[in-house]
Every structure is written in C-alpha cells, then in structure tokens.
Amino acid sequence: MELQEIKEITRKIVLEIIVLNNKTDEKPAKLEDDDSLIDGGYIDSIGAVELIEECVQNFDILIHPAELSLENFDTINRICQFIQSKLDENHR
Amino acid sequence: MNLIQQITQVFSRYKEKAATSHYVPPNSLITLTYGQLEERVRELAQFLLKQGMQPGDLVMCYMTKSLELVVSILAVMLNGGVCSSFYSKQNPQYALKLFSIANPNFLLLEENTLKNVKKQMETIDSNNPFPLCVRYPQVGGTGTSLQNHNRAIYILKYASGEGNSGKRFQEVGNSFDNASWCLFTSGSTGTPKGVLISGEDLLRRAMIEIEDYELTDQDCLLSLLPFSFDVGLNQFLSCFLSGAHLVILNSWFPKDILTTIRSRNINGISSVPSIWAETLAYPRGPDFEQNIRTLRYITVSGGDLTKNQLVQLRQYFRDAKIFKTYGQTETFRSSILKPFDFERKMTSVGRSVKGTQVLVLNDKGEITPPNTEGEIVHYGVGTMLGYLNDLEGTSEKLREIKEPVLGMIKEGKWVFTGDRGKMDEEGYLYVLGREDGMIKTLGNRVYPKEIESCILEHEHVKNAAVVGIRDERKGQAIIAEVVANGALDKPSLIGFLKERLPYYMVPSEINIVGHLPMTESGKIKYTTIKERYEERRFLQDHS
Numbered sequence: 001m002e003l004q005e006i007k008e009i010t011r012k013i014v015l016e017i018i019v020l021n022n023k024t025d026e027k028p029a030k031l032e033d034d035d036s037l038i039d040g041g042y043i044d045s046i047g048a049v050e051l052i053e054e055c056v057q058n059f060d061i062l063i064h065p066a067e068l069s070l071e072n073f074d075t076i077n078r079i080c081q082f083i084q085s086k087l088d089e090n091h092r
Numbered sequence: 093m094n095l096i097q098q099i100t101q102v103f104s105r106y107k108e109k110a111a112t113s114h115y116v117p118p119n120s121l122i123t124l125t126y127g128q129l130e131e132r133v134r135e136l137a138q139f140l141l142k143q144g145m146q147p148g149d150l151v152m153c154y155m156t157k158s159l160e161l162v163v164s165i166l167a168v169m170l171n172g173g174v175c176s177s178f179y180s181k182q183n184p185q186y187a188l189k190l191f192s193i194a195n196p197n198f199l200l201l202e203e204n205t206l207k208n209v210k211k212q213m214e215t216i217d218s219n220n221p222f223p224l225c226v227r228y229p230q231v232g233g234t235g236t237s238l239q240n241h242n243r244a245i246y247i248l249k250y251a252s253g254e255g256n257s258g259k260r261f262q263e264v265g266n267s268f269d270n271a272s273w274c275l276f277t278s279g280s281t282g283t284p285k286g287v288l289i290s291g292e293d294l295l296r297r298a299m300i301e302i303e304d305y306e307l308t309d310q311d312c313l314l315s316l317l318p319f320s321f322d323v324g325l326n327q328f329l330s331c332f333l334s335g336a337h338l339v340i341l342n343s344w345f346p347k348d349i350l351t352t353i354r355s356r357n358i359n360g361i362s363s364v365p366s367i368w369a370e371t372l373a374y375p376r377g378p379d380f381e382q383n384i385r386t387l388r389y390i391t392v393s394g395g396d397l398t399k400n401q402l403v404q405l406r407q408y409f410r411d412a413k414i415f416k417t418y419g420q421t422e423t424f425r426s427s428i429l430k431p432f433d434f435e436r437k438m439t440s441v442g443r444s445v446k447g448t449q450v451l452v453l454n455d456k457g458e459i460t461p462p463n464t465e466g467e468i469v470h471y472g473v474g475t476m477l478g479y480l481n482d483l484e485g486t487s488e489k490l491r492e493i494k495e496p497v498l499g500m501i502k503e504g505k506w507v508f509t510g511d512r513g514k515m516d517e518e519g520y521l522y523v524l525g526r527e528d529g530m531i532k533t534l535g536n537r538v539y540p541k542e543i544e545s546c547i548l549e550h551e552h553v554k555n556a557a558v559v560g561i562r563d564e565r566k567g568q569a570i571i572a573e574v575v576a577n578g579a580l581d582k583p584s585l586i587g588f589l590k591e592r593l594p595y596y597m598v599p600s601e602i603n604i605v606g607h608l609p610m611t612e613s614g615k616i617k618y619t620t621i622k623e624r625y626e627e628r629r630f631l632q633d634h635s
Binding site: 036038039040041042044045046048049050053065066067068069070071073074 | 204205377
C-alpha cells in the first residue's frame with residue numbers, strides 16, 4: 001500500500017473518531033497531519049482505544065501493547081509511519 | 093493563611109525549582125519553575141481583573157490539561173474566584189448544558205474549545221452574536237516546545253453571566269460565599285450537578301493528602317487524571333502546597349506511563365482502576381524493576397479492582413506503597429486503606445480519613461452492627477457546601493442531623509452517599525455498590541459489582557460491566573458487557589459463571605465488546621449501557 005493511500009484511510013478514521021468522540025456532526029475545521037490528536041485534546045483515552053481498533057481492522061495488522069504510545073499514535077503522520085512499518089514487516 | 097496564600101508562599105520559597113511540566117513522550121517536555129509559574133499566574137490574574145473579573149465570580153476553564161490550564165486555575169484562585177474546570181473532549185452540547193446550569197461569569201478556552209463553543213452557540217441562536225473574547229498569549233515555558241500546540245488562552249465574558257456575581261450562590265438559600273471550586277459530577281441521573289467546595293476545605297483535604305502520602309519538596313508526581321475530577325484536583329493542590337513537581341501526561345497508554353516514570357523519575361501516581369487494569373495487562377520487560385525504581389507510592393482511587401488484580405498490582409509494583417481511597421465528589425475522601433494494611437484488608441476501602449466520621453446506617457437512621465449492610469454516610473472534611481443552583485438536590489444529599497440518634501453520631505451536616513456498604517469490627521469499610529445500581533431480579537437483591545468481580549476472575553476477561561434492565565418476568569434482567577483479553581468464547585464464560593455464582597446472578601445475556609463507555613475519570617458509564625439495552629428492549633416490544 002502506498003503511503004498516500006495509508007494517509008487517506010488514516011485521515012478518514014481519525015476524523016470519524018473525532019466526530020464520534022465529540023458527539024458532534026462537525027468535523028474539525030482544519031486538522032493538520034502533524035496536529036497532536038491525543039495530547040492536543042482531539043481524542044480522549046476511549047477514543048484512542050477506538051482509533052487502534054479501527055487501524056487493526058482497516059489495515060489488517062496486529063499491534064502489540066508495547067507499540068501503543070503517543071510516539072506511534074499522536075499525529076496522523078506518526079500513525080501512517082507506524083502502519084507502513086507494520087505492513088512492511090508483514091510483507092517480509 | 094488561606095489556600096492560595098499558602099501556595100504563593102511556596103512560589104516564593106522555591107523560585108528556581110521545577111513546579112510543573114507537560115511531557116509528551118518520548119522527547120517533548122516543557123517546564124515552568126515556581127518563579128515562572130508565579131509570574132504567569134500574576135500576569136493572567138491582572139489581565140482577568142482588567143476584563144472585569146471580581147472576587148466570587150465563577151470562571152469555567154474548558155481546556156485540555158496543559159501548563160495553560162494550571163496557570164488559569166491558579167490565576168482564578170488568586171483573584172478570589174470560584175473555579176471550575178472541565179475536559180476539552182466533552183462534546184460542545186454538554187459544555188453549553190454546563191454553562192446554562194452554572195451561568196459562569198467568564199469562560200477560559202483554548203483554540204479548539206473556542207471553535208466548538210462558538211459554533212454551537214451560533215447554531216442555537218444565530219441572531220445573538222458570539223460574545224467578545226480576548227486572547228491571552230500562551231504561557232510558554234522552558235524546554236523542547238511541543239509541536240503544533242496553539243496554547244493561547246481565550247477569555248470570554250459569558251453574556252448571561254453578566255451582573256450576576258454573588259447572586260448565584262444565594263439562590264440556593266445558603267451562604268456559599270466562601271465557595272472556591274465547583275466540580276461537576278454527572279450523577280446517576282445523568283444530569284450534571286455542580287458540587288461547590290470551600291477554599292478552607294480544599295486546604296484541609298490537601299494537607300491530609302500531604303500527610304498520608306508523605307509528600308515533600310523532593311517529590312515528582314505524575315498527573316494522569318483531569319483536574320475536573322476531585323482526585324486529580326487534590327493531587328494538583330497538594331503537589332503545589334508541598335513544593336513538589338507535577339508532571340502532566342495526557343496519555344493512558346501503559347507504555348507512555350512507564351516511559352514517564354523512568355525518564356522523569358516519578359515518585360507518586362494518583363490513578364484509577366481502569367488505568368491499573370490496562371497496566372497489569374502490559375508485559376513487564378527485563379528492565380522493568382530498574383525503570384520504576386523511583387516510584388514510592390501509587391493510589392487506587394475512584395473505584396476498585398478485584399482481589400486478583402490487587403494481588404497482581406502488589407506483585408507488579410513490588411517496591412511501591414499502595415493506597416486505596418474511597419469517596420464521591422460530594423464527600424471527596426471518606427476512607428483510605430494505608431499500605432501497612434494492604435495485605436490484610438485489600439478488599440476493603442480502609443478506614444475513615446482523618447477529620448471525617450464515616451458510618452453505615454440502616455433505614456431507620458441507626459448505626460448498623462458490624463458486617464451488616466446499610467447506607468454509607470459521611471461527616472467532616474471533604475463535605476461539599478451544596479449543589480450549585482439546586483436547593484432540592486442539596487437537601488436530599490446533605491442532611492442536618494440535629495438530635496443525634498445514638499450518642500455516636502455528630503450533630504451537623506452529613507452526606508448521605510447513596511452507596512451501600514458494611515463495616516467490620518475494626519472499622520474497615522467495604523463498599524457493595526450504588527443504591528440505585530442495585531439489581532432486583534427474581535426477588536433477589538444483587539450488586540453489579542459482585543457479578544463483575546466474578547467475571548473478571550476469568551483469565552480471558554479484561555473488563556466487565558453489569559447492568560439490570562426492566563424485565564416483565566424477572567423484575568430486572570441481568571446483562572453483562574465483557575471486554576476480552578485474548579480468546580474468549582461466550583459458552584465457556586457462562587459455564588465459568590454458573591460454577592461460581594447462584595443461578596439468579598448469572599447474566600441472562602453476555603456480549604463481548606471492544607471497549608466499555610467510560611467517563612473522563614475512567615469510570616464505566618453504566619447509564620449509557622443501560623439506556624442502550626432498554627432502548628433495544630423497547631423497540632423489540634413494540635415491533
């Protein structure tokens with residue numbers, strides 16, 4: 001899967017979770033790929049769990065508890081990098 | 093000397109020492125020393141005065157946990173305001189509901205919440221232009237800046253709050269002039285209630301925490317809980333009163349928590365069961381003991397773990413002291429189980445906290461004999477002043493005992509908690525569950541907690557919630573939502589429960605779910621689960 005495609009899917013997942021999380025119909029006006037999602041208050045701890053479930057299902061990857069961290073999940077860019085490394089691992 | 097005077101005294105005593113940091117693992121850290129914190133707090137306080145803030149004004153902070161929130165809270169307190177903080181991720185509709193209940197004089201917002209609130213207000217009333225707001229620059233700090241954080245503070249003079257200063261508290265028929273904080277609790281009814289607390293009481297609570305956890309200016313405490321939750325707020329205040337260092341982490345991932353303990357040399361953590369349950373499921377690496385060596389104490393607050401989990405927690409954090417505390421927003425902390433009692437009494441919530449009297453009363457208002465069930469009541473430190481704008485609710489919860497029934501009950505205001513419990517011969521309290529959460533099924537009274545504890549004994553279960561829903565045949569039917577930990581199949585779980593529970597306590601329906609709905613302080617939202625099933629039952633009955 002190309003990085004661009006991963007990014008599109010990830011963005012979609014993230015936006016859906018923010019909408020669900022904030023119980024609002026509105027998507028955040030602008031969400032940059034480097035915006036802090038969890039630390040910056042877009043997604044709470046429950047949203048983070050949902051986010052990970054969605055990534056597992058959409059990309060068909062297995063995530064180890066030791067990989068769950070802000071370092072891998074706090075921004076759209078970081079999530080994409082993480083997913084790509086997981087997909088590369090699967091191919092090897 | 094009052095609370096804020098004592099805190100400012102700490103400011104000047106520890107000018108060069110780190111007061112608070114915001115940490116984003118693995119390598120973003122921004123810190124304010126006590127000197128810098130004081131400077132920012134005084135600046136913002138002056139700025140608020142210029143905007144017209146007066147002592148007694150209610151100021152609500154709708155922000156993520158950050159250095160800006162720390163500064164905002166302290167500035168409001170310095171100006172003699174009544175402060176209230178709530179979480180930024182709450183939905184804007186909920187936020188507006190809180191504003192309409194509380195009728196604040198000012199809102200302090202950050203960019204995200206400002207946008208949310210603005211949009212929501214304009215949707216409701218497009219003719220009413222959004223009240224003016226002023227921008228206060230971010231407070232900054234020393235260290236690696238956190239990327240893409242626009243942390244400016246927006247100050248909004250809340251339109252309907254104007255000219256209302258002071259009046260609000262008299263409406264409830266009491267003199268609440270000495271209120272210093274307003275904590276919102278969703279309550280079992282789902283309608284948020286504002287719990288008013290005096291500054292004197294906040295100070296007493298913090299001093300007791302400092303004594304119990306033996307806090308000193310050498311400590312570095314990890315802040316995982318929101319300041320809108322009494323346990324998180326008390327950690328905040330006791331930390332600054334003792335000159336310790338508060339490290340903010342906005343992540344509940346066990347890996348981030350463990351990284352923070354190691355890299356920031358954390359000594360103490362106040363936390364809730366759901367965080368510990370996740371941590372226990374996290375594999376301990378070979379360097380584990382070394383990585384947590386600075387950890388002196390941890391707390392289990394705002395709920396309980398099962399006996400198995402407590403035993404595991406003891407093994408997991410072998411060298412740390414474990415405290416268990418019990419209370420509710422209206423009482424703050426009723427009881428505490430201290431480390432030296434942990435092994436012997438771990439399923440209890442300990443004994444009454446210094447400065448409080450905690451009793452278990454029967455329906456006639458008499459103290460129950462040891463090990464006999466009744467309602468838990470609380471007197472003394474931690475008692476709220478009352479609910480904001482809710483006289484009826486206040487008199488229901490906070491009852492005056494004028495003629496002591498038995499010599500032992502003190503005269504004055506008692507909080508009737510609505511929690512069921514019992515006390516053993518030595519005064520250790522055991523909490524059974526909520527009066528209104530009790531399930532009546534096939535003529536039996538069952539507490540969800542009894543069933544949940546049993547479900548959690550199963551090796552492939554991570555979390556569980558049990559609710560009772562209306563059922564024509566049984567009175568109430570028991571439903572369990574279970575989060576699996578590995579391969580869990582329903583028939584084996586049902587078999588497991590049938591071996592261990594009386595027939596009427598085995599849930600009539602078990603559903604394996606990905607996660608349970610939780611509050612910001614990590615408590616299961618039973619009302620949400622209950623509503624979901626009752627709605628479904630209603631649709632089934634009417635289709």
